[in-house]
Amino acid sequence: MADAAAPRRITRRTFLGWWLASLMTATVITGLLPILVFFWPAPPKGQKKGPINIALQTPINQLQDGDAVKFDAPRNPNSAFIMADGGGDNASGELAFGGFVVKNQGKVSVFAINCSHLGCSVALNKDARTFDCPCHGSRFHLDGTVLRGPAPVPLSHLAWKQGANPGDIQVEGIVLGF
């Protein structure tokens, strides 16, 4: 009768089996790594997401109702804003290189500058109180909704908060670093 407490002997067959299994696992991992890096690339060096401080030409507390102030993403270092929502040509997570702070019926909103049709930069039409796209004629109300197509959906919002100074806002964005 075999002694249950006796240590099990590792046979040559067991050893070779484990050795082959380890070798195959290492080979598979080595082969898969370049593919995984392709699907989950590391962010390029120098890129950093976070709030970007913007000094507005007109502080929010001096904006008249129906007025808007344009701002651009900093160039040094090269940065962009991140859309919070969107549709059409825009989407949450897409980049914008400019935006508008608008005061409309007492409410302050911040929009990406990109038209939701094909991404051209919209401009404020102060007289009509609209944002107009020069490319194909889309028009947006000051609340970002579509007044006239072909833009299919409203302008994208940018996430923001008041900055430390009255004339500053902080807009969610990314330092691109190139």
Ligand code: FES
């Ligand atoms: S890109 Fe604005 S209407 Fe086409």
